[in-house]
Amino acid sequence: MTSILSLSSVLLALKLCSGEWCYEGQSRETKCEGPSEWKNLFPKCGGLNQSPINIITSKVEHDPNLTGLIFDGHEDVFNTTVENHGQSAHFTLPQSVRLRGGGLSATYKAVQFHLHWGQDGGQGSEHSVDGKRYPMELHIVHIKEKYNNLSVALNDSTGVGALGFFFEVSSEKNKKLDRIIEALGKVRHEGNSSELEDFRLADIVPQANTLSYYRYSGSLTTPDCDQSVVWTVFHQTLPISKNQLTSMYKQLLFRTEKPMIGIFRPVQKLNGRVVYTSVKSHILCVLPNLITLFLCLFCVFGQQKCFH
Template sequence: MTGCIFVAHFALPSSVRLCGGGLPTTYKAVQFHLHWGEEQQPGSEHSVDGERYPMELHIVHIKEQYSSLQEAESDTTGIAALAFFFEVTSEPNKHFDRVIEALGRVRYQGNSSTILGFRLADIILPASKLSYYRYSGSLTTPGCDQIVVWTVFHQTLPISQKQLALVTRQLLYRTEKPMTGVFRPMQNLNRRIVFTSVKSDGVRALPGLITLFLCFFCAFGQQR
């Protein structure tokens, strides 16, 4: 894949750690960002059983020994990304309004702003309600290197059609056109093995993931 994909990055505190659940080591948070399509069109970078969603959230982490995302890119498992799908609902996601408002303050490339008092845990489901897919894959922005441990969650996050429209209209290219279609086209599986969690008395396939995310979301709850 060539060319550029512009996305708004929300910086996260590196004190947040991600470990266990089959991950090769401990990772620290770097940022989260969103991918979306045209208004009322699919914009997710993953699909489940052929179904795509209007928007996808990525929470990006790097191995704790690295000082930057660029440094982690030299490692085949240097990056761990969590992916959540958004699904359109009749009721708005009130907690997500904070993110939408922030996007409205960074309409052009190079702009920056701060979300005061925001907790990422407010827009993500409790760990006990999550199940997921896990596979080794690539970055979805150039140069798309095979260096990411992906965790893609089954459960979707709500967003109203009005909220989604605000997201797709607010960021602008230098031409003043809305920044839409900011996602990588669907790629072939290319013999990658995709694991899935199975809930019964606990989590199978990747034991310890529930503990991993309980710690993760607790850490986010303490950050401001």
């Protein structure tokens, strides 16, 4: 009987190991389920409101209710714990960091932030805009203030409020990111944790009242892929130098001890969802066209005057 139980335990362990989720690059090297197979292990990953998505700017709709967002506590100084979870690293945030306004149905309190990146300066963001993917994307995760934890909030279709910021390669170094990169270097292996002292979200995130954004209903971008997220993806990009980006890739290891690179989910189908914007997008499209028209007319009439 003992032998039978031991064999069953081994078989169960093998099944669990072979059925582990991973990112696309990992699935080519280890026996794990890549993004296209997540739905086999986690049915919610096959839902109709999945994230991330490709935002097609010509199809977004302006929503006048998407007024300025209000960030509370972003200027506060606090200590944050960073931990390597095996597939990414999370920085914990105090509940005093909050998000409200901007057409949100409630005030949301912060839980954590994390980053998604690619490899060698290539695509690494999860969301894309008109097919363009950025080298890195920051996600700040919040839950409605009435909930005690993320697990409870996921039972509410709008229980989670996530902010997405794209990073774009800059010729100049973003000095404020050095502390983040250094902190990641201290949690190289799964389960490692460290404390980053005297940190402010305002060091890496701009003032809310200066930001325009997209809004849509979606999901977590990792299993279980719960469809409980109100996504806010910002137009404005954040700077990072090429050397900083390279350093970021070298900091962490997956639970398999392989370099933690390519940690992003491919874009998912919209399935009829509408993406809204806080900006009157038709004005953004019309103005360049009008300017072009006036320039053309100026050139035409200018040439006619020269020939007469």
